[in-house]
Amino acid sequence: MKIRNYWNLRDWGASVWESANRPKRVAIALTSIILVALLPFAGASFLATPIAAYDAVLVYPVGIFVLMALGLNIVVGKSGMLDLGYVAFFAIGAYTMAIMGTTTGLNTWEIMPFGIAFAMIAGVILGLPTLRLRGDYLAIVTLGFGEIVRLVVLNSSWSKGPNGIANIPMPPDIGPLKFKLDDQKVFFWVVVIMILLTIWMIRRLSVRRPGRAWEAIRQDEDAAELMGIATLKYKIWSFTLGAAVGGAAGVLYGSKNLFIAPEMFTLNVSILILACVVFGGIGNIWGVIVGATILGYLPDRIRFISDARLLVFGIVLVVVMNFRPDGLLPRKKREKAIVKKGANA
Amino acid sequence: MRLEIKDLHVHYGKIEAIKGISVVVDEGEIVTLIGANGAGKTTTLKTVSGLRKVTSGSIIFNGQDITNVPAHERVDLGISQAPEGRGIFPGMTVLENLEMGKFHRKNRKAEMSDDLDKVYTLFPRLKERASQAGGTLSGGEQQMLAIGRALMSRPKVLLLDEPSMGLAPQMIANIFRIITEINKTGVTILLVEQNAQQALQRAHRAYILETGNVVKEAKASELLNDPAVREAYLGTGAHS
Numbered sequence: 001m002k003i004r005n006y007w008n009l010r011d012w013g014a015s016v017w018e019s020a021n022r023p024k025r026v027a028i029a030l031t032s033i034i035l036v037a038l039l040p041f042a043g044a045s046f047l048a049t050p051i052a053a054y055d056a057v058l059v060y061p062v063g064i065f066v067l068m069a070l071g072l073n074i075v076v077g078k079s080g081m082l083d084l085g086y087v088a089f090f091a092i093g094a095y096t097m098a099i100m101g102t103t104t105g106l107n108t109w110e111i112m113p114f115g116i117a118f119a120m121i122a123g124v125i126l127g128l129p130t131l132r133l134r135g136d137y138l139a140i141v142t143l144g145f146g147e148i149v150r151l152v153v154l155n156s157s158w159s160k161g162p163n164g165i166a167n168i169p170m171p172p173d174i175g176p177l178k179f180k181l182d183d184q185k186v187f188f189w190v191v192v193i194m195i196l197l198t199i200w201m202i203r204r205l206s207v208r209r210p211g212r213a214w215e216a217i218r219q220d221e222d223a224a225e226l227m228g229i230a231t232l233k234y235k236i237w238s239f240t241l242g243a244a245v246g247g248a249a250g251v252l253y254g255s256k257n258l259f260i261a262p263e264m265f266t267l268n269v270s271i272l273i274l275a276c277v278v279f280g281g282i283g284n285i286w287g288v289i290v291g292a293t294i295l296g297y298l299p300d301r302i303r304f305i306s307d308a309r310l311l312v313f314g315i316v317l318v319v320v321m322n323f324r325p326d327g328l329l330p331r332k333k334r335e336k337a338i339v340k341k342g343a344n345a
Numbered sequence: 346m347r348l349e350i351k352d353l354h355v356h357y358g359k360i361e362a363i364k365g366i367s368v369v370v371d372e373g374e375i376v377t378l379i380g381a382n383g384a385g386k387t388t389t390l391k392t393v394s395g396l397r398k399v400t401s402g403s404i405i406f407n408g409q410d411i412t413n414v415p416a417h418e419r420v421d422l423g424i425s426q427a428p429e430g431r432g433i434f435p436g437m438t439v440l441e442n443l444e445m446g447k448f449h450r451k452n453r454k455a456e457m458s459d460d461l462d463k464v465y466t467l468f469p470r471l472k473e474r475a476s477q478a479g480g481t482l483s484g485g486e487q488q489m490l491a492i493g494r495a496l497m498s499r500p501k502v503l504l505l506d507e508p509s510m511g512l513a514p515q516m517i518a519n520i521f522r523i524i525t526e527i528n529k530t531g532v533t534i535l536l537v538e539q540n541a542q543q544a545l546q547r548a549h550r551a552y553i554l555e556t557g558n559v560v561k562e563a564k565a566s567e568l569l570n571d572p573a574v575r576e577a578y579l580g581t582g583a584h585s
Contacts (some may be wrong), residue, residue, distance in 0.1 A: 212445065213448070215436070216434055216437075219434040219435060220432050220433070222428060223433065223434065225396060226416065226417075226420065226426050226428060226432075227417075227420065227445045227446055227494075228417045228421060228448050228449025228498060229417055229448055229449065230417045231417065
């Protein structure tokens with residue numbers, strides 16, 4: 001109990017936010033955004049990552065992980081569906097960028113809507129038949145879907161198979177802001193803007209009908225249906241929105257990395273993003289952001305211990321999950337949702 | 346208003362749980378389905394509310410065949426269920442639970458305070474606990490909440506699945522008294538119960554189910570005095 005009180009950053013944050021009036025809230029939000037935006041300039045401090053370039057680490061893994069974790073959190077955290085194939089949507093976004101970027105003359109921003117749309121279409125196609133399943137069954141089907149997408153791009157000629165696609169164009173400059181390989185500050189700011197948009201979207205939806213419907217579905221799907229909630233429709237919406245964020249992250253990743261190959265979209269990525277969500281605090285966007293930041297950043301920060309870093313990474317995961325089983329910043333918990341037992345006759 | 350179940354068959358996988366049940370519920374009635382575990386009571390109710398798919402047979406409500414209408418649309422038609430095991434939303438407060446009951450009503454904003462008042466009048470306890478999480482309520486209170494929430498959608502027929510399950514005798518009597526009260530406001534009730542004694546005292550008519558079949562249909566008062574029924578479902582020294 002005592003540990004919990006010491007660590008209760010969530011309630012501390014919530015009380016600060018709730019006691020603040022509007023101008024104060026704007027000030028808090030703006031200050032945080034500016035501080036985050038200045039992060040790439042802190043490369044010379046203790047934050048510096050050995051070996052990997054610090055500003056590149058901030059974009060990928062950190063920024064993209066946060067974005068994807070936020071997207072996955074809509075599916076796993078908000079509506080309680082376990083999706084183990086989230087990397088598929090990331091891959092669809094990235095391949096949309098790669099193929100359209102190298103064959104058509106469109107730039108990253110013009111391809112972005114296509115990447116999001118294709119990911120959403122894939123979400124609907126996968127969701128319609130599978131979201132009738134629950135729990136473990138859904139997890140297995142999504143896991144299979146993630147592998148299907150990877151295997152299809154690995155074995156297709158249009159995706160250049162295992163060779164991957166190179167020479168993906170960088171985004172065009174925005175006024176004086178230039179996208180450069182050796183200085184990725186602008187990339188980072190773009191990711192931050194996309195993260196902010198995603199946070200805004202999730203917060204808007206959470207307090208409105210979709211958010212309530214998701215919450216009801218997560219807690220008791222049968223009861224939700226009995227309330228007149230079209231559960232399948234809302235589940236597909238949640239799945240598709242999650243897919244859209246994953247697709248957007250993929251487009252940006254393709255355009256940043258300039259080269260993509262199927263081996264970048266393995267099951268490991270799905271699991272890692274899920275780990276970010278669970279580690280940070282499933283269902284709580286701030287927790288998810290913290291979790292993804294740490295899990296994205298830590299392996300690069302401790303890269304100087306070379307092979308041992310994965311061991312340390314694993315130990316950190318185990319230790320934290322032992323002391324904070326609900327994550328670093330867990331969602332506001334009144335009573336955990338009960339898992340429904342099998343129906344009786 | 347008339348709810349009619351015609352020759353209903355329902356399967357769980359290959360196992361036939363309901364083997365041709367026909368039940369009629371007329372407007373204003375309390376009809377109860379009683380029977381032992383595994384008789385198919387809950388399955389019948391779930392099929393009426395739409396949670397289970399029908400293998401064959403039909404469900405007619407208000408003259409409309411609703412056999413293939415999805416569960417969430419049946420709520421709009423006026424069928425509302427308080428699920429078995431009190432399926433409330435444990436992480437939502439009592440008030441939020443009740444509000445969820447109105448999720449799909451078109452003019453929910455206009456109706457909200459009126460209907461909340463009605464539910465709070467029926468269950469004053471819920472008003473006291475309005476801001477408490479559903480999962481922290483006692484069993485009886487959760488049952489009240491489940492019934493109250495079902496009433497929020499202004500149902501024509503209310504389906505109750507074992508409202509007495511796991512409750513103290515005093516609370517059972519209380520719940521059944523309120524069920525009669527709800528019925529008097531014009532809500533038809535289809536009640537599934539294992540507590541045959543209480544159910545038969547409150548209901549107008551009853552069906553007895555055994556392993557997926559209706560074995561008897563009669564006025565509730567007749568069944569209360571039927572020696573065979575007393576033997577099988579009420580026990581000789583039936584508690585009152």
